[in-house]
Amino acid sequence: MSSPEIETLTQALARLPGLGPRSARRAVLWLIKRRESALPALLEALSRVQESLVECTICGNVDTASPCAICADPRRDPRSLCVVEDVADLWALDRSHLFAGRYHVLGGRLSALEGVRPEDLTIAALLARVEAGGIDEVVLAMNATLEGQTTAHYIAERLEPFPVHITQLAHGLPVGGELDYLDEGTLAQALRARRPVG
Numbered sequence: 001m002s003s004p005e006i007e008t009l010t011q012a013l014a015r016l017p018g019l020g021p022r023s024a025r026r027a028v029l030w031l032i033k034r035r036e037s038a039l040p041a042l043l044e045a046l047s048r049v050q051e052s053l054v055e056c057t058i059c060g061n062v063d064t065a066s067p068c069a070i071c072a073d074p075r076r077d078p079r080s081l082c083v084v085e086d087v088a089d090l091w092a093l094d095r096s097h098l099f100a101g102r103y104h105v106l107g108g109r110l111s112a113l114e115g116v117r118p119e120d121l122t123i124a125a126l127l128a129r130v131e132a133g134g135i136d137e138v139v140l141a142m143n144a145t146l147e148g149q150t151t152a153h154y155i156a157e158r159l160e161p162f163p164v165h166i167t168q169l170a171h172g173l174p175v176g177g178e179l180d181y182l183d184e185g186t187l188a189q190a191l192r193a194r195r196p197v198g
């Protein structure tokens, strides 16, 4: 029997992606043993996240300011827009330093199974950005999953009326592959070899 404090923390951690109850319990024990050394830094980092992080109203990135550092950076090419499912994908692509344009975070992917519809994603905002003009290329950087590809096709269709070049990551991406998990080399190659959506 563990104390209610430990149970509450374990349950909170168990909700994190990739952690189940077992790993959560191990993490809690680890933290308890390092109450003096590791816990203050973790608490500080968590409260900083709560206090200072916001969602960029333009692209959906998470940063300390809105517009985010990427949207506000004048060296970024405003004519090139890369559409990703999640913020983690944006970060993964941006770590590769190969894409010099700006981003648009959808906030997920279309899924009949999970009931995710176009209006649940930021597709309307994406169309508005393209409609506003000044964008020449839209790179659809969806995951190489069935749902990711369905989403890419749907967006490509919706973008058809606009005078933009639509490209897609080349799928040297492993089938079922999620961007966030790829090494930078694979990701860089997929971005370099992007192709028109057909």
Ligand SMILES: [Zn+2]
Binding pocket: 056, 057, 058, 059, 060, 061, 067, 068, 069, 070, 071, 072
């Ligand atoms: Zn932004």
